[in-house]
Every structure is written in C-alpha cells, then in structure tokens.
Amino acid sequence: MLHGRGPLLRVDVSEQAVLEEPIESVHKEYIGGRGVGTRLAHERIPFDVDPLGPENHLIFTTGPMQASNMSFTGRMNATSVSPLTDGLLSSNAGGFLSRNFTATGYGAVDFVGASDELIVVHVRDDDVRFESVPELEGATVPETTAYLETEHGISPDQTAVIGPAGENEVRFASVMTTEERAFGRGGLGAVFGSKNIKAVTFDGNSSPDIEIPATQMEIHQEAATDDHIMKRQGTVAVMDLANEVEGLPAYYFSEQQFDGVEGINGAAVEEKKYEKGTCSACAFACKLPTKDDDAGVETEGPEFEVAMAFGSNSGVDDIVEVMKSNQLCDEYGLDAISAGNTIAAYLASEDEFGNTELIHELVEKIAHRQDEGDLLAEGIDRIHDELGVENWTVKGLDFAAHEGRVLHGQGLSYAVANRGADHMYATFYSVEYPLVPDEDALDPNGTLGKADRLVHRENLMALNDSGVICKFSRDYMNPERYEALFDADFEELLDVGARTVTLERHFNNQRGFDRKADNALPYDLPDLEQALDEYYETRGWVDGVVPEENVPEV
Known part of the structure; x- marks a missing residue:
C-alpha cells in the first residue's frame, strides 16, 4: 500500500525542544493525513485533556499524494481536540502549504506545551528555530505574513498563521495558510493561541521519494480539460438548487428558502471573480478570487457555506457585503461558517437581520472578544440560552448549508x-x-x-x-x-x-x-x-x- 514517509517531529514549545521519532508503522497502517493524525492523537493526547491546555496537541500531517503532480492533492491535515466541540477533530486546508510541509522531510509535526511568550516556530529539514515575536501581538493574518516575508523572505505559502481570534482563544478561530485558506472548522486556531504560537513556517529540500502510478496524469488531464461549473462558481454553484428544493437555511435556520438568493448565488459570485484560483498542482482551479473596486474589497470566495452563513442565514442579499464578511474572517483568523452562523444567532435575538454594518462590526468584536463579541466567541452551543435562540449545533458544531430537513x-x-x-x-x-x-x-x-x-x-x-x-x-x-x-x-x-x-x-x-x-x-x-x-x-x-x-x- 502506498503510504506517507518521514519521521514525526515533536515540538515542545514549553521547553523549546524538539525530538524526532520514527512512525513508519503508523504510516503503513493509516497511510497519512487524517488517519495518521488520528492514530497519533489517540496515543498521545490524554482523554481528559483541556482543549486549551498545554497537554493538548496539534498535529500536522500530509499523505503520499503530496509527492505527486496530480490535481486535487494541494491539501493537508491538522488534528487536535477541538475547543468548540470538545472532541477529537481533524481539519484540512488547501492552498500551497502541503508541499512546503512535505519538503521538510517530516511525515508529521506535533506541537505540544505552551510558550511563555508569543513565538513563531520555523521548521526546516535541517533545523527548528523558535523566534520571539512580541511585536506581532494582535496582528492580523496579512500583517503577520507580511512580517515573515519582509524579515525572513518566507512566502505566505509556507506559513500556518493565527490572527487576533486565535490569540484571544475564540472557540472557532482558524489556522490560516496562504492568507486565505483555512484549517477552519473546530477552532484549531484557538489551540495555537493557547500555546502562544503565532505562526509556524515550513521549508526544506527533503521531500520523500515516492513513486506515484501513472494514473495520476490521467486524472490531472481530465481535471484540466473538463468544463465543470465549479471552475466558474466554486461550491456556491449549488445554491440555486438548494433554494429550489427548499434546502437553503435562512434567517438563522428559521426558513428554508431565501427570496434574495439571486444576490448571493453562483452567478453573483462569478460576476465578481476576476481570475482563476487554485491549490498546489491542481488544474481543476475551482477557487474564487473576487473583488469589487467600488467597495474596496478583495477576497477569495465566498464559497457556498459562507454565502449561506453570512448571506441567507443572516438575511443579507448582497454578495459584496458577504465578500466583506469573508475578507474580515480571513484577516482576523475566524472560521467564516461558524462566525456567520453565530452572528446570525445574535441577529435573530436582536431582530437585526440584514444589518451589514452590525455584522462587520461583530466580526471584529468577536476576534478581539470585545463587548458582546466576548459572548459570541464562545459559539452557539454555549450561548444559545443566553441569546434566547435554538441551539443549531450537533456536538457543538454549527450546521453547514446542506439542509438535513430536506436531505x-x-x-x-x-x-x-x-x-x-x-x-x-x-x-x-x-x-x-x-x-x-x-x-x-x-x-x-x-x-x-x-x-x-x-x-x-x-x-x-x-x-x-x-x-x-x-x-x-x-x-x-x-x-x-x-x-x-x-x-x-x-x-x-x-x-x-x-x-x-x-x-x-x-x-x-x-x-x-x-x-x-x-x-x-x-x-x-x-x-x-x-x-x-x-x-x-x-x-x-x-x-x-x-x-x-x-x-x-x-
């Protein structure tokens, strides 16, 4: 069986110490990625761990396909105990980090402990360095990547970064890479925040030599030549269908259709798309770089889930306003699905659906835990009673757009x-x-x-x-x-x-x-x-x- 390669690098940020351990047997049994991350977490994380305590681990992993040139392989995995769900959770992100991670030669990198000061961890194939960065306290994701590029010549594609939301342990904070791609669901950014890790960078020239069968090029060629609607509209292409079958959540899940769908659907996003966007090695190119010059907003997306959360579920029918929300979440390091749904819960409690000025203000307040943002930063499961709204979560995680009441x-x-x-x-x-x-x-x-x-x-x-x-x-x-x-x-x-x-x-x-x-x-x-x-x-x-x-x- 084809499987990942490389040892585990254990990074104890409390002691600023590292240790390499062989994990070949784990790779052979679980291939890589989420399987290896889950297997390592099950062995290493105490069952009763506090998700925001030093004994929690955050484990990055890739798989064997990151040694390929095949489309659909520009992704990697992160595994930890979630501050939002309180359970073991894996999240994965696209972009360009996975191959830079693989270049370090490690099959997994495991972060544990908690630093006394805010740090960046630089992981190389021949060295690991810990950099104190008190000047980055409160910095946004773009501000942090700009620092790394200016001071160290490190590209955003080599970074995993948290924004103010992670530092403030917002329970749905993301770890961001390539600035606009996210290890989003479950709040793994808060885990990094609890460890005082502002960013991790990866680089090297030690990618494992894994022979990938020729089938990879058949798939890559088909992905390159297929005229697929997702290449134009991403996942938001399904929004009209969802609305048609009464499966589009609206107004904090109280309705299942949205009259303003044409303002936030696939066609609306496609109109704002200005170039192709993709992940590493992928010819499918389904990402959505969008901008509106009049509004001064430039972002990637929104995808369907975010267009639901900040659009129909919040009573907003203007794609530019949803793009602004999406951009703010990326800058502050928030899972845009959970941020949008949690804000929708607040809008329901205040009868403020459609108030975009309030929505954008709340994104910032959540990231900094200011005023009512401190409450909302806890997520719907923990605050629904106080807001006086229904608890639209399962195991603490709020719902995605695909409607279970219909499907x-x-x-x-x-x-x-x-x-x-x-x-x-x-x-x-x-x-x-x-x-x-x-x-x-x-x-x-x-x-x-x-x-x-x-x-x-x-x-x-x-x-x-x-x-x-x-x-x-x-x-x-x-x-x-x-x-x-x-x-x-x-x-x-x-x-x-x-x-x-x-x-x-x-x-x-x-x-x-x-x-x-x-x-x-x-x-x-x-x-x-x-x-x-x-x-x-x-x-x-x-x-x-x-x-x-x-x-x-x-």
Whole structure:
C-alpha cells in the first residue's frame, strides 16, 4: 500500500525542544493525513485533556499524494481536540502549504506545551528555530505574513498563521495558510493561541521519494480539460438548487428558502471573480478570487457555506457585503461558517437581520472578544440560552448549508458524524440532491436503509483525508483508480478509513460522547432512532460507543 514517509517531529514549545521519532508503522497502517493524525492523537493526547491546555496537541500531517503532480492533492491535515466541540477533530486546508510541509522531510509535526511568550516556530529539514515575536501581538493574518516575508523572505505559502481570534482563544478561530485558506472548522486556531504560537513556517529540500502510478496524469488531464461549473462558481454553484428544493437555511435556520438568493448565488459570485484560483498542482482551479473596486474589497470566495452563513442565514442579499464578511474572517483568523452562523444567532435575538454594518462590526468584536463579541466567541452551543435562540449545533458544531430537513440522509450524517454538523464528513448531500450520476443517487426522503451507504461514504472521505485527496475529486475517482494510485485493494483502503473513524469515536467516547450526542438534532428526522440502530450495527458499535474489543490496536 502506498503510504506517507518521514519521521514525526515533536515540538515542545514549553521547553523549546524538539525530538524526532520514527512512525513508519503508523504510516503503513493509516497511510497519512487524517488517519495518521488520528492514530497519533489517540496515543498521545490524554482523554481528559483541556482543549486549551498545554497537554493538548496539534498535529500536522500530509499523505503520499503530496509527492505527486496530480490535481486535487494541494491539501493537508491538522488534528487536535477541538475547543468548540470538545472532541477529537481533524481539519484540512488547501492552498500551497502541503508541499512546503512535505519538503521538510517530516511525515508529521506535533506541537505540544505552551510558550511563555508569543513565538513563531520555523521548521526546516535541517533545523527548528523558535523566534520571539512580541511585536506581532494582535496582528492580523496579512500583517503577520507580511512580517515573515519582509524579515525572513518566507512566502505566505509556507506559513500556518493565527490572527487576533486565535490569540484571544475564540472557540472557532482558524489556522490560516496562504492568507486565505483555512484549517477552519473546530477552532484549531484557538489551540495555537493557547500555546502562544503565532505562526509556524515550513521549508526544506527533503521531500520523500515516492513513486506515484501513472494514473495520476490521467486524472490531472481530465481535471484540466473538463468544463465543470465549479471552475466558474466554486461550491456556491449549488445554491440555486438548494433554494429550489427548499434546502437553503435562512434567517438563522428559521426558513428554508431565501427570496434574495439571486444576490448571493453562483452567478453573483462569478460576476465578481476576476481570475482563476487554485491549490498546489491542481488544474481543476475551482477557487474564487473576487473583488469589487467600488467597495474596496478583495477576497477569495465566498464559497457556498459562507454565502449561506453570512448571506441567507443572516438575511443579507448582497454578495459584496458577504465578500466583506469573508475578507474580515480571513484577516482576523475566524472560521467564516461558524462566525456567520453565530452572528446570525445574535441577529435573530436582536431582530437585526440584514444589518451589514452590525455584522462587520461583530466580526471584529468577536476576534478581539470585545463587548458582546466576548459572548459570541464562545459559539452557539454555549450561548444559545443566553441569546434566547435554538441551539443549531450537533456536538457543538454549527450546521453547514446542506439542509438535513430536506436531505434526510445528510441529516443522519450530521447526527452521527464525530465532528458534529459538518457537511464534508461524509458529503452525503451529493447523493441526495443529487450531484452524482442517477445510478448512484438516493431518494432524499427517509433515513432507513441508508446506514450502509453512509458508513461507506464516511470511510471513503476518511481515506481521502488520509491520502490526501480533495473531496471535489469525486467525478474523477473510482475504485479502480484508488487501487491503482495506492497499490492496494479498494476494500483494504476503505478499512483504513473505518479504523480512522473508529479511533475518533473511541477517543470521543472517553470524553462522554455516546448515543445521546448522536440524537441531538434541533429538528425531527423520520425514524431517526431506528436509523441510529442501523448505523451502529453497521459500525459494530453499541449505542454510539465502540466496544473495547473493536478498538484498533494503538
């Protein structure tokens, strides 16, 4: 089986000490990326850890496909215990960092401890340096990358940076790379903030020599020549369809259609797009560099989830205003989905939907924990009672745009996902809209009989996250191509995904997650209890808990 290479670098920022450890056996069993990160976290992070305490770890990992020149491989993984969900969580980011990380020669870099002063950690293939940077306290992401480029000649593509939101331990703060790409969901930026790590930089000339099969070029060629709508509109291309099927959350989830959809849909974004945008080595180029000269805003996106959170869910029908919100989140280092949804909750409580001046003001206040921003920085799950609104989260993570009240299998996926209400955990929405060929589609109505397919998709997405391969490769990947790329039977590869999901669940079980956490949707789904039973039976779990005899050896 094709797998990642390179040792683990353990970086203790309390002692400013580093240690290399071999992890070849872990790579062979879990490939790389999320699989390796989950396996290492399960072994190294105490089950009762405080997410914002020094004993929490944040582990960066890549996979074997970062040694390729294939489209859909410009991504990497970060794993930690989330300050937002309180569970083990992996997040991944696109951009150009992954290959600079791989150039260090390390297969994983694990940060633990907490520094007494604000620092930048420079990781090279031949050296690790700790730089005190008190002058960067409170700096935005662009200000920090500008410092690194001016003082050290380090490109933003080589950096993982937090903004004021991370320093202030906002529970949905992001780790940003290439300035506008994010390890977004779950608040891993707050983990770096708790460790007093302002930024990490990666460089070297020690990329592992991994032979990637020729199938990579077939996929790359198809990605380059295919006339796909995502190349023009990104993920927001699906917004009109979602609205048409009454599956677009609006006004803090109180409605499922938005009359102002034409002001924030794919066509509106495409009108503001001024050039192609992509990730490292990817010819698919689905990113959205956008700008509006009159408003003085230039950003990347918004993608569908952000256009929902800061658009329809906040009662805003002007794409330029959503672009401003997106830009502010990138500058301050905030997950734009959670920031938008949390602000939408506040707007609901104050009857202020559509007040864009207030929205932009709240983004800044959240990042700095000022005034009402200090409350909102805790996230919806912790503050909904105080706001007097419904708790639109699962396991502490607020909902993505794909509407589980219409796409019932996606609703089931939100319920059981170890990350909470996250659309990318299984991407089940794709088979229910559908965005796949008719022979692979499912009726969106009902939850029963979908457990096997849901487990398959969770395992497949975990495999992608371990490879690491972008989820938007779905039109270009099939079992035969997975087998060719990874030199392994497809079922064997899915087993890697299954072990990863099981280890995540077992870790979270030790932190109190069980059936009750899976049965906490803010809306009713048909036959949910029976569907949960079907899911647990397929997984070999009991009431949401992994039996000890079923825990993969660590």
